[in-house]
Amino acid sequence: MKLILKKRxxxxxWFKRTGQMSLYLVLFFLGVIFMEIFSTGYSAxxxxxxxxxxxxxxxxxxxxxxxxxxxxxSIASDAVDMYYKHGKLGKLTSNQLDTINSLKENGQIRLSxxxxxxxxxxSREPELAGIWGGLLGSILTxxxxxxxAFPLGIxxxxxxxxxxxxxxxxxxxxxxxxxxxxxxxxxxGLLGLVIFIHFMGLxxxxxxxxxxxxxxxxLPVIIVATRAALSSVPSTLKESAxxxxxxxxxxxxxxxxxxxxxxxxxxxxxxxxxxxxETAPLLMIGMVAFIGNPPxxxxxxxxxxxxxxxxxxxxxxxxxxxxxxxxxxxxxLLLALLNGIAIFIRKKYET
Numbered sequence: 472m473k474l475i476l477k478k479r480x481x482x483x484x485w486f487k488r489t490g491q492m493s494l495y496l497v498l499f500f501l502g503v504i505f506m507e508i509f510s511t512g513y514s515a516x517x518x519x520x521x522x523x524x525x526x527x528x529x530x531x532x533x534x535x536x537x538x539x540x541x542x543x544x545s546i547a548s549d550a551v552d553m554y555y556k557h558g559k560l561g562k563l564t565s566n567q568l569d570t571i572n573s574l575k576e577n578g579q580i581r582l583s584x585x586x587x588x589x590x591x592x593x594s595r596e597p598e599l600a601g602i603w604g605g606l607l608g609s610i611l612t613x614x615x616x617x618x619x620a621f622p623l624g625i626x627x628x629x630x631x632x633x634x635x636x637x638x639x640x641x642x643x644x645x646x647x648x649x650x651x652x653x654x655x656x657x658x659x660g661l662l663g664l665v666i667f668i669h670f671m672g673l674x675x676x677x678x679x680x681x682x683x684x685x686x687x688x689x690l691p692v693i694i695v696a697t698r699a700a701l702s703s704v705p706s707t708l709k710e711s712a713x714x715x716x717x718x719x720x721x722x723x724x725x726x727x728x729x730x731x732x733x734x735x736x737x738x739x740x741x742x743x744x745x746x747x748x749e750t751a752p753l754l755m756i757g758m759v760a761f762i763g764n765p766p767x768x769x770x771x772x773x774x775x776x777x778x779x780x781x782x783x784x785x786x787x788x789x790x791x792x793x794x795x796x797x798x799x800x801x802x803x804l805l806l807a808l809l810n811g812i813a814i815f816i817r818k819k820y821e822t
Contacts, residue, residue: 505803508796508799508800508803509796511792511793511796512793512795512796512798512799512800513797513800514557514793514797515585515588515793515796515797515798516584516585516588516797517556517582518546518547518552518582518583518584518585518587518588518598519546519547519551519552519555519556519580519581519582519598520544520546520547520580520581520582521544521545521547521551521574521579521580522543522544522545522574522579522580544581544583546587546598546599547580547598548598549561549596549598549788549790550563550567550789551563551571552597552598553789553790554568554571555571555575555582556582559789561789587599587601588600588601588794588797589601589602589603590603591603592604592605592762592763592764592765593605593761593762593763593774593779593782594763596790597786597788597789597790597791597794598790600783600790600791600794602776602797602798603765604762604763604764604765604766604773604774604779605774605775605776605778605779605780605798606776606801607766607773608678608681608758608762608766608773608774608775608776609747609775609776609777611678611682611766611769611773612678612681612682612685612746612775613682613685613743613747614678614682615679615681615682615683615685615686615769616682616685616689616743617743618682619682619683619686620685620686620687620689620693620742621693621739623686623690624690624693624694624697624739625693625697625735627648627690627694628693628694628697628698628701629697629723631644631645631694631698632698632701632702633701633719633727634719648691648694648695649691649695651691652691652692652694652695654691655751656688656749656751656752657751657752657754657755659684659685659687659688659752660684660751660752660753660754660755660756661755662684662687663680663683663684663752663755663756664755664756667683667684667756668680668756668757673770674770674772675756675757676756676758676760676762676772677766677770677772677773678766678769678770678771679769679770680756680758681756681758681773681775682769685746685749685752685753688749688752689742689743689745689746692738692742692745693742695738696734696735696737696738696739696741696742697731697734697735697738700731700732700733700734700735700737700738701727701731701735703731703734704726704727704730704731708726708727708730709722709727712725712726733816733817733819734817736813736816736817737813737814737816737817740809740812740813740816741809741810741813743809744806744809744810744813747776747777747805747806748777748802748806749777750777750778750781753777753778754778754781758773758774758775758778759774759778759781759782760772760774761782762774776798776801776802776805777802779798780798780799780802783795783798
């Protein structure tokens with residue numbers, strides 16, 4: 472008997488240590504990935520500037536040279552920026568390298584915070600490219616996603632959980648909804664391409680089409696999460712309210728929904744966070760196009776931040792490498808913010 476207990480305790484300790492090692496390995500790899508992204512992307516928030524009139528025009532960005540010709544500092548070209556920040560020679564000639572070193576010795580070249588990375592839209596020049604267009608497109612797309620998926624998802628979940636008769640039809644609907652929650656997102660992109668573009672004729676690279684497509688993708692997740700939150704409400708609460716004379720609607724809106732609200736809001740926010748990071752369905756509906764101007768309405772050509780990151784990752788210029796990592800850091804920060812809001816809402820309403 473003692474031998475059996477020792478074997479059992481030994482297995483429990485081994486299982487516990489295995490779980491701890493798995494956790495440590497996951498944290499280690501996540502840390503390596505994050506450090507790699509941060510070490511590559513933090514320099515995107517800095518840009519190289521040269522004192523106006525102190526360098527030949529081939530070291531400056533031609534567009535910014537004209538817009539900043541009255542200022543004391545001008546934005547350097549991508550090649551100069553990469554050399555000054557990372558020591559990468561690129562296509563710089565020996566004469567240009569001598570000029571840059573001379574400017575460095577005279578204090579006529581410097582690093583400053585790259586505000587253009589947050590205020591400019593996409594550009595063919597990496598030193599002028601920014602995330603504002605993609606960020607604004609993501610905001611408009613998520614607004615459409617929220618206004619379409621939230622009422623439809625919550626309404627469907629309330630009906631299926633509280634009012635729908637338990638028959639073969641409702642069981643079939645529930646099974647299909649659960650299956651749709653696990654369908655690859657690119658299939659929703661094909662569905663949006665057929666319905667919203669080919670059938671309805673909506674403008675292709677717009678926040679409206681992107682939001683509707685992501686709304687279709689988010690619907691099953693919202694329905695499943697809402698039903699799980701509603702089913703977690705104790706049946707005794709419903710029966711007590713009905714026994715005191717409350718109508719089914721009063722029970723639903725006065726007791727069930729307030730009790731299930733933390734789970735409902737958590738599922739909604741997490742589905743929006745998933746939509747914010749999606750790329751595949753938006754590629755199918757044409758939001759991969761180069762958009763140089765930020766959208767001013769839901770029907771204007773637009774792109775989103777994940778798609779802009781995808782486009783930058785395919786660009787051959789060295790400057791787009793750090794722009795890609797910098798935009799990934801911003802996207803991770805937004806996703807962490809949404810997840811933090813979901814945790815805060817759950818903790819606040821559960822107490």
